[in-house]
Amino acid sequence: MYIFNADLHIHSPHSIAVSKKLNLDTMIKTCKKKGLNILGTGDILQPEWLKYMETHLDKDKNGAFLYKGVNFVLQTEIEDVESVHEVVLFPDFDSVREIQKKLKPHSKNILDEWGGRPRVNLSPAECVDIITDSGGIIGPAHAFTPFKAIFRQNKFKTLKECYQDAVKKVSFVELGLSANTDLADKMDCLKNVSFLSNSDAHSESPRSLGREFNKFEMENPSLDEIILALERKDGRKISLNVGLHPKLGKYYNMFCNKCRRRIIFKKAKKKSSSGLNQYSLTAEFVVNYADEPEKAKKNYINQVSKNKMVCPACKEEFGKNFKIKLGVSERIDVISDHEKPNHPAHRPPYINAIPLVDIIRSVKRIKSATSKTVLNEYEKIIKELGSEFAILTEISIDKVEDFDANIAKIVKALRNDKIQYTPGGGGTYGEIKFDL
Ligand SMILES: [Zn+2]
Ligand SMILES: [Zn+2]
Known part of the structure; x- marks a missing residue:
């Protein structure tokens, strides 16, 4: 074979x-x-x-x-x-x-x-x-x-x-x-x-x-x-x-179908006396604060799947009701049979990867994916170490370290699934949160 x-x-x-x-x-x-x-x-x-x-x-x-x-x-x-x-x-x-x-x-x-x-x-x-x-x-x-x-x-x-x-x-x-x-x-x-x-x-x-x-x-x-x-x-x-x-991915998290803000939940700093939901708005997120964020999120998802939840940001901005839509993760929660994955014996392992170009961008702190500096570095590492897949999954970390210690740090964290992410949604890709 x-x-x-x-x-x-x-x-x-x-x-x-x-x-x-x-x-x-x-x-x-x-x-x-x-x-x-x-x-x-x-x-x-x-x-x-x-x-x-x-x-x-x-x-x-x-x-x-x-x-x-x-x-x-x-x-x-x-x-x-x-x-x-x-x-x-x-x-x-x-x-x-x-x-x-x-x-x-x-x-x-x-x-x-x-x-x-x-x-x-x-x-x-x-x-x-x-x-x-x-x-x-x-x-x-x-x-x-x-x-x-x-x-x-x-x-x-x-x-x-x-x-x-x-x-x-x-x-x-x-x-x-x-x-x-x-x-x-x-x-x-x-x-x-x-x-x-x-x-x-x-x-x-x-x-x-x-x-x-x-x-x-x-x-x-x-x-x-x-x-x-x-x-x-x-x-x-x-x-x-x-x-x-x-x-x-672009559709992991639930989002407003109009302004495309992603809806996330955080623990409230103070216990809310009124019991009313508190939220804050940024250009990209509606952040909901709750004493028990997981529980609040579950109820919220339930309402969204009944098409009953509207975007507070759009309501403030346009005075109109625009619906929140479920992302991939929440939709799976709604229609799934198991709370935890139930892998059949034949299912192969899955590697959660990050494109090498994005790893280099994050190391060099460059936003643009088409930056010359990033692409030159990409060409250089491929030439020295081998294919992108080999670098991400196979080549010894020592070798990657010899090329660039920070790239090696991220590759190592990726292989051990130790990276934090800002979830994507509503058409915007997620990002890695990694302190070098
Ligand atoms: Zn398609
Ligand atoms: Zn909106």
Whole structure:
């Protein structure tokens, strides 16, 4: 068996807000720095991107696609009539064309310049049937995010509720940036399904591409082998999921759907005599103070899930009621069966990672992720020590220390899960709180 690091969900310049510089050459450059062996093509149903991939990818004897030493899996994301996003993987270009043809009567934008992630007016079950009948595999994307996801607020609570009889043909669940296996394994309905941790990258930047990936153990990088690994058959498997710490994701914490402030709870300094909730506002947060913050938060979440909680900041500012929405962590709390994660025996470990670019930013105290100083340092450490994944998870801390003692401190804390985070939410990424 061989090890393959795979990121199976990205986009192309034919989706909204994607870097114009994203192409096969920039993709593989980042793959090599990160230590990625297999990458999804992104947006393969889009006609121009399909043609571009068909022209440039070679096929090896196992049926795996290849470009200059990096393997590719034909991949797209679709949106069904329930506004649930799904990741789709295809075995070959014939299957892509066949599915494109079958979906076309149900989609207005599948052949459009900007139809990278097409909207398909079919039920989740109908999508699963069409994809799997033509040799593809499919599973819900970023399953818990507050928008466009299967388990979002007021939407489905189980896989079966969404996919009905087609649920048996769902091959995986993608966790999304704000979830990990500890969160997802609180749900009973997910215990038999394999989890994917993918980047959903909209850019070739090493901060984005491969920020989540899966370590596969299989014979070769073809889709047939990936399917065996997802089914955990013949010794094939996913042996590790690596992804952002959920608190670094954009949708971990509950938020106001209008001003996008995140709602957090802190212990009140003084006991409140009135029993009324006290809060303070910052540009990014509504901070609620309570004698028992955990308990107050639970009640609050309960109200939010009934669509009954409005944003106090917006009320002050606009005199209007705007609803608070649950983040990934609170939504899982509401629909889960277990208070603590209940990992099935087959579940691989999960590493809560931080992109190396962000570690360097935090060490150098630089805000901008595109700063020359940060990117030069990134290039330098990769050149000296090896791929980003090796630096974050494998290389001895002594070696990292020889390069930079502060970077080593954070990498060590990351490996021991000792880092504090300001949780992301409402579209804003979380941040690391680390005193050097
Ligand atoms: Zn999506
Ligand atoms: Zn608000």
